[in-house]
Amino acid sequence: MTAAAAEPGWCSDGAEAIRAAARSARGLRGEALHAALAAVPFLDRDAWVDALLGLPVPPPDADLPRGAVPYLPCGVEEIVAMVRDAPLGADDELVDLGSGLGRVVMLAHLLTGARVRGIEIQHHLAAMACERAADLGLAIPFLHADATAIPLATRADARRTVFFLYAPFNGEMLARALARLAEVARRRPIVVCTVGVALEASWLVARPSSCLALDVYDGAITS
Numbered sequence: 001m002t003a004a005a006a007e008p009g010w011c012s013d014g015a016e017a018i019r020a021a022a023r024s025a026r027g028l029r030g031e032a033l034h035a036a037l038a039a040v041p042f043l044d045r046d047a048w049v050d051a052l053l054g055l056p057v058p059p060p061d062a063d064l065p066r067g068a069v070p071y072l073p074c075g076v077e078e079i080v081a082m083v084r085d086a087p088l089g090a091d092d093e094l095v096d097l098g099s100g101l102g103r104v105v106m107l108a109h110l111l112t113g114a115r116v117r118g119i120e121i122q123h124h125l126a127a128m129a130c131e132r133a134a135d136l137g138l139a140i141p142f143l144h145a146d147a148t149a150i151p152l153a154t155r156a157d158a159r160r161t162v163f164f165l166y167a168p169f170n171g172e173m174l175a176r177a178l179a180r181l182a183e184v185a186r187r188r189p190i191v192v193c194t195v196g197v198a199l200e201a202s203w204l205v206a207r208p209s210s211c212l213a214l215d216v217y218d219g220a221i222t223s
């Protein structure tokens with residue numbers, strides 16, 4: 001861990017300081033990365049993580065179909081809460097439905113070692129996320145697809161599958177996504193974590209979360 005990122009009382013004096021601290025934290029994983037992130041002033045954490053991952057300013061959105069929500073990256077606070085509350089471990093897999101530039105899956109992978117992947121309807125975002133992951137030496141697949149129009153595959157070698165949704169769609173698209181998640185829940189227990197969208201289905205059981213904006217559900221269909 002680097003002194004700049006980990007020193008108690010470290011305080012940013014601007015964007016360049018954030019970028020420098022984040023660059024020097026590259027290579028950190030797991031608990032060391034958690035500690036480095038915790039040492040970053042709260043308001044600088046999103047920028048610090050984007051600098052760590054080399055994520056650019058979001059490009060303009062493409063034309064989106066009805067029900068699809070434009071790209072806005074999830075806050076780091078909510079991502080860390082999801083990792084903690086799911087909880088996401090190295091034996092699990094994480095699938096982000098509407099993964100944008102990949103902030104959620106890349107950070108969650110670095111923090112936990114979990115197998116992760118993203119599904120994103122906007123081709124240019126999925127392509128940029130692939131590039132960023134490759135640049136960081138991370139073998140993370142970002143599939144360009146409508147996540148509500150394809151069966152949601154799961155890895156047989158993963159202990160559990162955690163699905164993440166940061167308000168990616170609404171209306172009929174959200175209903176189709178719930179049906180896709182139910183298909184998976186018939187095969188195996190799943191955890192569904194959402195930010196900015198509350199889910200309602202008889203097979204989803206909400207449990208308390210440590211973060212106001214995060215909802216966590218256990219899902220299983222037994223009959």
Ligand SMILES: C[S@@+](CC[C@H](N)C(=O)[O-])C[C@H]1O[C@@H](n2cnc3c(N)ncnc32)[C@H](O)[C@@H]1O
Nearest residue numbers: 068071072073074098099100120121146147168
């Ligand atoms: C609010 S952003 C969340 C991005 C990402 N999960 C994050 O937190 O950094 C919603 C994303 O969902 C994508 N999206 C919307 N509808 C989708 C669909 N049907 N299938 C896949 N992605 C979709 C949008 O293009 C956008 O990138």
